[in-house]
Amino acid sequence: MNRQRRPGDRGWAGMHVLKMSKSRIFQICGIMASVFMILLIIFYWDDVGTTHFYLHTAFTRIQATHLPTMMSQNHDHLNSEKTIEERMSSFKADIQDDLELMYVENPKGYQGEGGSHEMKQTFNAITLPSLEEELQGIDLGINSAKTKTELERIQNERKQKIEDICADSSIMFSGKNRYFEDIPNKELDHLIVDDRHGIIYCYVPKVACTNWKRMMILLSESLLKLGTPYRDPLDIPRDLVHNSTSHFTFNKFWKRYGKFSKHLMKIKLKKYTKFLFVRDPFVRLISAFRSKFGIQNKDFYSRFAIPMLQLYANYSHPPSSVSEAFSAGIKPTFVNFIQYLLDPRTEKDMPFNEHWRQVYRLCHPCQINYDFIGKLESLDEDASYLLKLLNVEKLVQFPRSLRNRTVTSWEEDWFAKIPVAWRKKLYELYEPDFVVFGYPKPTNLLFD
Template structure:
């Protein structure tokens, strides 16, 4: 009898122990296992019963959702091709007529994009290969070239805009049609809505919102949202998404920046930069206190002052170059990020058309028509005529990586006068 009782005691203790193990396993592993296999994807889906409210003591890590959303909705893993479109649900159509449904159809082209690009005078694929060759060329040296992506400080990733809906990453370069490309990214990501309906017309987006950082999800914001998983998620998206940027002749970009920020009334740039130039290079110990006063009195920095400011060691010692004249290789890190498409402002409309087709969004948005109010390359000689030849050569050295990386010829007609 004593043996039977002892056996029952052992059975009860063993059962209790197993129950305890199951509880511990579910708390530590089971819940996360369930989460990992719960697909969460943006965009239209067949209706499902509303989830029952349940307590959520802590927010689940959303980085896995982003990966699942992209892989499940946009790509077949390993193929890079669109998945089958989810059939539209026609039930309760009267209740859904006014509800906006993002466009999911893909435009079919009669001629392959690759064949068209081969016939073009300037091939974006050739630009991409040049970028890779220069990055692999040990004779071309510039700061930060050899560092890894992990070594790039978070604050230097603020120009990489991410659109998770379509799997696109755009590195914007100021003075290279970035306003219009930012508009397109807002339309694609549907980050601007009115009465619950996303804005679909790029030109209808106000300029102050175009450059509002809250409208764009950039890499440098990943840390706040994803914490310790941020850098890993960046790498995943860099591998999966289509990455592009647009560039222009580096010297012409400098002229455009000067015209826009110092030949027009800009109070912020006057106080931050123009006053410094006037004090250092124009013998103005007490320059005008406001941009209006400066324009009225005719005391303004010249392009020659601007060139001296860029070459002055004190400039970078005080703070990094402003984004409007910072080198593209410092903004977009082309030797750490393998861009799929490199567009040129000089062929902006043509490049934009092919890029939107490559992204398969040309049925969703069009690149806004340009009035071609561009700073012309033919103006370079006139603008640099006030800059001493030696300073021109030093300025070229400062921007030579951009010339080499993006296929722009050395401007000998400026440097050898």
């Protein structure tokens, strides 16, 4: 049955249509305004720079009360003034990565079962009154005698080397020719950003990264102690230094900025000062082995040592705990470690751990134009020069480093039991790092 049209229906319908039109117009205007604001932010940022445009600073500052329970307890412990003994104890732990089980007078001793005992003796010998006397063969670091012109020339040579290798079509390695946009988000987790000073640091484990991370925390003020930013880098506990929540890294952009992430990354890469520190690839491997398998490390034992012992050391049922294994003198040898690196099954299961992953895979030197390339072999002078270039030398000072003068002999000593054929395969695996960062080919290890 058809409904009879009433006199007011047409007017009511017209008003309804008019209201809908106004609502639609408001929606469209709202959308256009939002798009305009986003574009304005992006173009404003791109044009005037981001040194004073702190998009994330207010969100990334971390309070101790927001940290996990165990971390908060460790953090609170440092709230009281430290005694000299406490500072020295902390210092011993902090330099462990740099000393790397201290290869002082008998490097071969650290490869056998006696290595752990000698290592403990060395660390126990470090006392405050006679620190420099006890660390025989160790350089505590001195001011660079090089002029500014010489340091500039060295940096230009290092940067030019990277540019030449990346442009050389005859040299190929994984990921060399891809665009920055094609780098997966998970591979950008080593790029730490400091918006306060316009700095990006790509950290490389086993290359003084603990202290450089501390420097980034101080500069960005991303971590607070009793509501106040840290001022002394060595006051920052190691567990907080290596906690991912203490740093704002590129891989976190996606969660915060969504589809604009890569565009913002590229703006920062264009505007900010970018740096990294590298090290002789084979010496870095030795360092990684010593610090992760030469001493008791629960995590690395369960994740890596047990599989190594099962696959390469004929232990079908190795001890389940690292303390039990070390008490029984059971731990992977350097030979087992090299076998693990060369085994094709290793990378099929998961990518190399960051402590032995190649630097070119961590920092992408062919996609990121680094402004400064430091080397562990010249850490003190490079660190001092970099802080001056960043104009922050009055705000922070890099902790004095302890370097082993005998590092040039490490490779021959440690690779003595590695077959030459294995050494050649290992060099092929790490050749891009040798070539890109200007380290000489270790010919003494690659030929009989």
